[in-house]
Amino acid sequence: MNAPEKIAAEDALVVAGKPYRSRLLVGTGKYRDFDETRRAIEASGAEIVTVAIRRTNIGQNPGEPSLLEVLPPSRYTILPNTAGCYTADDAVRTLRLARELLDGHALVKLEVLGDAQSLYPNMPETLAAAKTLVAEGFEVMAYCSDDPIMAKQLEEIGCVAVMPLASLIGSGMGILNPWNLQIIIDRVKVPVLVDAGIGTASDASIAMELGCDGVLMNTAIAKAREPVRMARAMKLAVDAGREAFLAGRMPKKPYEASPSSPQSGLITATRKTG
Amino acid sequence: MSAPIRVVLNGAPREFPDPLTVSQLLDELALAGRRLAVERNGEIVPRSRFGEARLADGDRIEVVIAVGGG
Numbered sequence: 547m548n549a550p551e552k553i554a555a556e557d558a559l560v561v562a563g564k565p566y567r568s569r570l571l572v573g574t575g576k577y578r579d580f581d582e583t584r585r586a587i588e589a590s591g592a593e594i595v596t597v598a599i600r601r602t603n604i605g606q607n608p609g610e611p612s613l614l615e616v617l618p619p620s621r622y623t624i625l626p627n628t629a630g631c632y633t634a635d636d637a638v639r640t641l642r643l644a645r646e647l648l649d650g651h652a653l654v655k656l657e658v659l660g661d662a663q664s665l666y667p668n669m670p671e672t673l674a675a676a677k678t679l680v681a682e683g684f685e686v687m688a689y690c691s692d693d694p695i696m697a698k699q700l701e702e703i704g705c706v707a708v709m710p711l712a713s714l715i716g717s718g719m720g721i722l723n724p725w726n727l728q729i730i731i732d733r734v735k736v737p738v739l740v741d742a743g744i745g746t747a748s749d750a751s752i753a754m755e756l757g758c759d760g761v762l763m764n765t766a767i768a769k770a771r772e773p774v775r776m777a778r779a780m781k782l783a784v785d786a787g788r789e790a791f792l793a794g795r796m797p798k799k800p801y802e803a804s805p806s807s808p809q810s811g812l813i814t815a816t817r818k819t820g
Numbered sequence: 821m822s823a824p825i826r827v828v829l830n831g832a833p834r835e836f837p838d839p840l841t842v843s844q845l846l847d848e849l850a851l852a853g854r855r856l857a858v859e860r861n862g863e864i865v866p867r868s869r870f871g872e873a874r875l876a877d878g879d880r881i882e883v884v885i886a887v888g889g890g
Contacts, residue, residue, distance in 0.1 A: 573888075573889060573890025574888040574889060574890075575887075575888040575889040575890045576888070576890075577888060583888060596889060596890055597886040597887065597888065597889055598886070598887050598888065598889025598890075599857075599884050599885075599886060599887075600884060600885065600887045601830040601831070601882060601883065601884055602830065602849075602851060602854075602856060602883045602884065602885050604829060604830055604832070604849055604883070605849065605850075612854065612855060612885060612886070613885075613886050613887055613888055614855050614886050624886065626886065627889055627890070629889050629890065639859070639862065642859075642864050643857040643859055643864065643882070643884050644857070644886075646857040646858075646864050646866065646867065647855060647856060647857035647884065647885070647886060648886075715890070716890075742890075762890075763890075764889075764890030765890065
């Protein structure tokens with residue numbers, strides 16, 4: 547076992563009692579085709595991948611391959627989401643269907659949206675849906691606002707992870723309020739994953755350096771010029787950020803420079819003082 | 821003699837000449853054997869009950885699959 551693998555084995559992300567080596571979770575939307583989806587997800591190293599639940603196209607292309615043939619549940623932990631739901635009732639219905647679709651699988655991503663322009667989470671509906679789902683035995687990872695009180699309430703309801711946004715879904719604007727994320731990380735005991743808003747690799751590293759337990763992204767990979775290469779970049783960024791967090795960064799010293807090379811033994815003449 | 825039944829399937833009206841089970845519906849739609857889930861009037865129809873669950877006139881049926889999403 548080489549060093550990075552050893553570190554990964556010792557530093558698992560544990561969600562609902564199950565360990566995962568990868569702290570990068572990825573969505574499966576917006577790719578050109580299933581082949582690109584498969585290659586990007588392989589390159590990302592992700593073990594947990596999100597899918598959406600939608601009506602079948604009745605009578606169209608009966609022979610076409612399905613997403614779950616490309617990403618078999620035997621290999622990946624499939625995380626069904628409630629993207630597109632605007633009420634607690636719709637989200638709960640969607641996840642009951644997902645559980646049936648995935649043979650009783652309990653781990654789900656809850657997101658209840660507030661409006662179609664911002665895709666900002668509707669927290670009252672999210673809390674209501676979380677209560678119902680937890681009571682029905684679901685393991686709920688909840689997309690939420692970066693409000694520490696909301697995150698805490700989701701934890702108290704019994705969610706297995708809270709997933710505050712870094713910025714709007716699909717915006718690629720990065721981490722706009724690291725201070726709120728830090729409060730959530732400090733106060734919530736279940737895993738905290740940044741979900742939404744990551745634009746490029748450094749955003750993912752910053753999230754991990756803050757102490758997030760993981761990062762969930764879709765568009766940052768799927769809409770990069772080269773999605774497979776960006777998937778690899780994100781894997782490296784998440785690993786690097788996690789390692790930096792564990793290593794503990796040096797203190798910031800804004801008014802004091804400190805040379806890295808020895809100050810004695812210089813060949814230049816000693817400056818006369820006075 | 822059985823009367824034709826009208827259901828709303830994935831949001832669109834649909835008529836069948838005879839009453840049918842969920843299994844027969846999926847055969848009819850060439851969806852048999854696919855990984856999917858079925859809801860009738862807001863309630864899950866478990867896969868184990870596809871063979872016996874019978875559609876009734878006025879039912880609202882949803883047939884869903886997993887697709888790419890974040």
